[in-house]
Amino acid sequence: MEIQNIIKEKIKTVNTQLEEYMKHPDLAQNSIFNAMNYSLFAGGKRLRPIIMLLVCDMLGGDEKEVLPFACALEMIHTYSLIHDDLPAMDNDDLRRGKPTNHKVFGEAAAILAGDALLNMAFEITSSINTENPKRALRAISVLSKASGALGMIGGQVIDIESENKAISHDMLLNLHSLKTGAIIRAAGVIGAVMSGAGEDEIKAVDSYCLNLGLAFQIRDDILDVTGNEETLGKPIGSDSENHKTTFVTLFGLEKSKKAVDEYTGKAISSLSVFKEKAKELTDLANYLTNRSV
Ligand code: GRG
DSSP states (O other): OHHHHHHHHHHHHHHHHHHHHHHHOOOOTTTHHHHHHHHHTOOOOHHHHHHHHHHHHTTTHHHHHHHHHHHHHHHHHEEEEEEEOHHTTTSSSSEEEEEOOOHHHHHHHHHHHHHHHHHHHHHHHHHHOSSSSHHHHHHHHHHHHHHHHTTTHHHHHHHHTTTSOOHHHHHHHHHHHHHHHHHHHHHHHHHHHTTTOOHHHHHHHHHHHHHHHHHHHHHHHHHHOOOOOHHTOTTHHHHHHTTOOOOOHHHHHHHHHHHHHHHHHHHHHHHHGGGGHHHHHHHHHHHHHHHOO
């Protein structure tokens, strides 16, 4: 099957399950669910759940074991975007082509919606009905570490503290390996752990995700310069407006495009041990190199 169709199928699976998780009785606090749903169903690409489900497919895992983690990861990703857009952080008005959460619901509700999504992610994953509680416990540990001060939040801190400063290539790689890379790596590692992979297989998947995450981030930096505002659903040029060092400001467009290809190549090579079973993840990596959204 073409990767575009596989992606569509996985998105459908994830969205159906997310809708299930977001069902709730009529409550006095309904407004928090409105704010959570607004961003959760605003049209995200679902990249992280797609990676997790494709890793599960590659390793012959059981999708039912992985899906709660895929949804939880998307909730954490969505919370990070809601908080990142707040006036205290990037102060953005548009996300996924729509007014940002705080623009619609107000700052207090946006903070709470992000917090509630984060908590729901851990409620879902710690309530999982699984034959393999040891695997689930390890996956929850991976998820919490990747989202926290040693992962995504750590990257966000370095990012904030680097604004208006010239930072080196190594510092930029460290920043993005954490801010963007940590939860992309968690997607692959959790998919592998919940599918019963061995340690060498987990390492190979982790290396794929680390390199894919860097290629994805560099492509993001390129799109911030060359992208189309309408297609991207957010303003172009925000990195330079916020005086951020990016791969494009350090190396220019041509070298950045080459770097996307290089990291994509490294990602794909990491999967060589899986031979033809890695076809879908290989196709995904190649597909992302030319993404315009
Ligand atoms: C505020 C706790 C906290 C963390 C913020 C992840 C993050 C850290 C901020 C998001 C802003 C940003 C530009 C992150 C870089 C990673 C990235 C390109 C995120 C956007 O991911 P996509 O393109 O988004 O997968 P969609 O909308 O498709 O889900």
